[in-house]
Amino acid sequence: MNDSTIVSDSVKRFKWVGTRPIRPDGVPKVTGRALYGADLKLPGMLYGKVLRSPHAHARIKSIDTSAAEKLPGVKAVMTAADLPQQKFDYIGPERVAQNFWHITRNIMAREKVLYEGHALAAVAATSASIAEEAAALIKVDYEVLPHVIDVDEAMAPDAPLLFEDMIPRGIEPTPTKASNISKRLEFAVGDVEAGFKEADVVIEKEFKTAAVHQAYIEPHACVAKYEADGQCEIWSSSQGHFAMRALTAQIIGAKIADLRVTPAEIGGGFGGKTVAYLEPVAATLSRKSGLPVRLQMTREDTFRGSGPTSGSSMWVKIGVKKDGTIVAADGIFKFQAGAFPGSPVMNGCLCAYAPYDIQNQRAVGYDVVSNRPKAAAYRAPGSPISAFAVESVIDMCAAAIGMDPLEIRAKNACHIGTPTIFGPKHAHAGYAETVQALMDHPAYQVKLGPNQGRGVASGYWFNGAxxxxxxxxxxxxxxxxxxxxxxxxxxxxxxxxxxxxxxxxxxxxxxxxxxxxxxxxxxxxxxxxxxxxxxxxxxxxxxxxxxxxxxxxxxxxxxxxxxxxxxxxxxxxxxxxxxxxxxxxxxxxxxxxxxxxxxxxxxxxxxxxxGGQAPGFTTQFCDVEVDPETGKVTILRFVAAQDVGRAIHPSYVEGQIQGGVVQGIGWALNEEYIYNSKGQLDNAGFLDYRCPVASDLPMIDAVLVEVPNPAHPYGAKGVGEVNICAPMAAIANAIAAATGKRMTELPMSPPRVLAALSA
Amino acid sequence: MGEPVRVVFTTGFSRRYTGGVREFEIEARNLRHVIREMDVMFPGLANTLEEETTVAIDGELYEIDFTQPVKEGAEIFFIPKIEGG
Structure with a gap:
């Protein structure tokens, strides 16, 4: 337990809600007895191995599995040819539209490999070492193609195309030339141009963020047992065994009723385990071999073959009056989708200005494919990315008019009835209360020393139901x-x-x-x-x-x-x-x-x-110290206030806030994919992909603001995601306060900060 | 019937499905009525609304559930579904 505070209407009305009993899953986890995805072993079980592409972009001319099939101990080999064809069709809602033509190609490449680590064959053998040896015997004849990683470069007219027939959606008139732009989106309310004319100060800036991995501790793993009668059982580590069942059934061409999926204990997901990578492959290998098959990713596989969130390139312009009123906000948000369409750019657009009452707003988004793993959901997908840009520019506006960064947020805070860029009016309070909680926090008044600075930022997330x-x-x-x-x-x-x-x-x-x-x-x-x-x-x-x-x-x-x-x-x-x-x-x-x-x-x-879920709001501040000789940023203090509705188990809620903030700190300061000139990832491991560890961090002070949601029997609101939206901007704003230098690209790693200090 | 409800779509959605018209006034007391009335005007729209949208009734978000009541004069926004992490 930490020293967090609860700003509450009443937690005393309940006997158990709001208390902190011992967690029921604690003992198996701390004694190492909990069974995760890779822990299950069945009689006769085979070990699977996935062959992955060494190339970022290449045409597959042929795959020869004959040598692997002949290796003693090998019981099954599969390629995409073992999976049924899928129709090219975007099914379902716009952001979460699923195109199984894409999904089956992400699980197992067909015509081309589109990123280093792209799966293109798999084997099942009596031991892991035989499976590995067999995978190495599969001969793939590639025609290596030019690749592109960066989102701006991928949008260039002469960029190498991942799909030669992809015409951007959402652009009128419909373009005739293929592009890596999958889709353009635009949301707007009011008159942005007229709004900027009312402003006393207008600030615009460009930003870039790195793609970061969800970095769950447990890599993907599953066991599949496919019987001769077509019944298939799967044990897997995922965020939704019903989703895994549906996805696997569609990909292997089975009936949903013939699949039964048991959830293993899960070692983190953060959005990244809503995607099926291994389950259809293990089921197919099991069907072909007649034996149970276990597949698990290594850490390297996880980095190379499973989804990070998007990297981005953004432009944001905000106008304010001298009294602090924000009169207009405009932004262009370009998100990497990875190798297949479907970045969270829509969410980024919808959340960008959501904490604020701004009469004139516009957000334009681009979903762009490039040669890296397909983006997967990551904690409030999309919102932290646009928040980095918007909350940075709001901080610059506050500084330009000499206003405290919490004051400008309080002045422009959304309330019940404030219109949103996506149409409906806000129906729930909670944002202004998080700002007030920090204004009242004693640490906000603490004086800072040389090379130290304080930064504030807010965040919004829809929450689901x-x-x-x-x-x-x-x-x-x-x-x-x-x-x-x-x-x-x-x-x-x-x-x-x-x-x-x-x-x-x-x-x-x-x-x-x-x-x-x-x-x-x-x-x-x-x-x-x-x-x-x-x-x-x-x-x-x-x-x-x-x-x-x-x-x-x-x-x-x-x-x-x-x-x-x-x-x-x-x-x-x-x-x-x-x-x-x-x-x-x-x-x-x-x-x-x-x-x-x-x-x-x-x-x-x-x-x-x-239904009737309330959104999540957070406001956070942090104090940093910047080493002028090395550019290293040390987090001295981090205070995160979040509207949690009512904390059912406050320790878990604090844990969610602390976890989200820590992931945000990693995103802000160190985490990034480092690609070499061939588009291969050079840091596919936790030694070189630098997540924060305990020694990097102060205790995160979680302030639970309780504005109960009347639609829930106990007033609960979702608490797991919005906490990651604010840290990147809060830290950038603190660095600006400490050094006078505005950092606009993530991560704000020592070399980048040092370069900014030297500029 | 009393005051009609106001149904609103995003610009992009209305371009695709309702000939660019963003707002409608209809008589309805629950979401089934709303969706049925819209489907009468734009045949096939019911499936799209059920599969692709989340609905905000006076700002409160709901997944599509036919039995969800709507009050007289309610403002009903159909917005794209949101995915979480």
Whole structure:
């Protein structure tokens, strides 16, 4: 526990909500007994190995697997030819549109390899070393093509094309020439040009951000067992076993009902484990060999073959009046999608100015392909990238008019009823409260020394909701089992047990929460979008309420009274009034003991398509010291205020905030992909890809601002993502305050800072 | 029926599906009515709305659920679905 503070309306109203019980998954994890994706071993299991492209861009002239197939111990070899063709069609909503023509080619290359690390064949053998040897025997004849990595270079008219027939969408009139631009988007409200004419100060700047990996500790891993009757079981580490089931079924051409996916314990995801890379390959190798197959990525595979978030190139222009009113904001946001279309640029556009009440706004986005792994979701996908640019320019505007950076944010803060660039008005408060929490924070008044500076930034994220399922079972001894379909990444088992215990009025320690497989629970969306405590929590509360109604009915049977004559209070069935009769209240345990006589097992399931979620707001400040001789930036203090609705388990909420901030610090200061002249990644490992470690960091002070969401039974809001939106700009702003130099490119690594200081 | 609800689309969406018209006033008491009325005007639009959009009713975000009530005079924005991390 840290010394965080909770700015709350009331956490005392509840017995369990807002408390910090021991996490139910703690003991297996700290004793090394938890079973992750790579831990499962089945009898007769084979070991898989994926062959990956050494080239950033090349045409595949031929693949010869004959030598690998002849190697003793090899039981199956596959290429893209073993997967069915997929139709070229964007299916589903614009941002999350899935084109299986692209997805199947990302899982296994067909006509071309589009990035170094692109999978193009796989083998399964009786040992890992035989599998590795066999993969090396696969002969691939390549025609190496020119490549392009950088987003601006990829947009140039003479850039090497990844897809010779890709015509940009969203540009009118429709271009006739192919391009690496997959799509252009534009959102606007008001009149931006007129707005800038009202401004006393107008500042514009260009920015670049590096692609960064989600850097989960556990690489992707799965085991697949495909039976002769077409039934297939998969155990995998992912953020959503229902999503893995659907994706795998589509890619291998199976029926959803023939696949059963069990979620392994997951060692981090941050958005990057919403994508299927290995599951269809393992299932195919298992089908071909008739034996279970385990596939797992190495750390190098994870860097070379799985999605980072986008790198970007941006231009932002903001106009303010001398009194601090922001009158106009304009921006162009160009995001790398990686090798296939689908960067989070739309989110970047929609979130860019969302914390603010700005009458005139425009955001133009470009989704651009280039020769690097396909971008995958990463914590508030897109929002941190545009926030870096926008929050930097707001800081410059504040400095230009001599206004405190928190003051300018308070003055322009969105409120309920403020229009957004995407149309609807804000329906929830919470942003201004985060600004105020920092204004009230004693550390904001601490004086700084030489080479030190303080920076402020804010962030916005939508938060998700949607479909979730939960089941409750009451056991014979009165203990309770809660099963959901949400893989537990951020502590959801604890928060589900807390909400069930609170609703049922029983001891948290008598409630066990588990994550059930696709055969044992109803459909549930991925654990992502900060949706689980909100949406799956609603399903748990609804299932609990059904159980309570049933418990009252059973008490009525025992007392031989009308069911309406029984109420549930503090974990007991009680007579609703004196006229019902003089009955001693019945505990959950007492009713559970009579389950058979009162109608059989006590169980209930609930499914929801949850809505009414509130967005996440954060405001953060940090103090840094810049070493003028080396350019190294040391974080001295970091304070992050976030509107969390109501913290169901405050320690987990603080952990989410601290984790998001730390990932943001890494994004700000060190993390980047370093490519050589051939487009090959030179730092595919944690020694050279520099994530922050504990010794790099101060204690992150998480300030929990509680503005409850009335749409949730306990006021919860999503808390997992918005915390990563602000750190990059907060640090850039602090560096500017310390040195007078404006850093506009991430990472702000020592060489870059030193170069800026020397300029 | 009382005051109609106001249905609004983004510029890009309206260009693609509603002939560039962004705003509509219709009689509806739940999302099923809204989607059905829009489908009457633009046949096939119902599927697109169900599959591609999130809806904001007076600013509150919801996934498409036919039973979701809409109040008289409500402002209903259909916006692209958002993916989280």
């Amino acid at each position: 949607g479909e979730s399922s939960a089941t409750m079972q009451v056991n014979a001894d009165g203990t309770v089992l809660v099963a959901t379909g949400s893989p537990d990444i951020g502590g959801s088992r604890a928060s589900m047990a807390i909400m069930a215990a609170e609703t049922l009025g029983v001891d948290y320690n008598n409630v066990r929460a588990i994550v059930a497989d696709t055969g044992n629970i109803g459909y549930t969306h991925v654990t992502g979008g900060s949706r689980v405590t909100f949406a799956t929590g609603m399903a748990v509360v609804n299932a609990t309420k059904i159980v309570i109604k049933d418990l009252c009915r059973r008490a009525a049977v025992i007392w031989d009274v009308d069911p309406e004559g029984v109420i549930w209070e503090d974990g007991y069935a009680k007579p609703a009034g004196l006229n019902v009769g003089d009955f001693k209240p019945l505990s959950l345990r007492e009713i559970a003991a009579k389950a058979a006589a009162t109608g059989g097992p006590i169980t209930a399931s609930a499914g929801v398509n949850a």
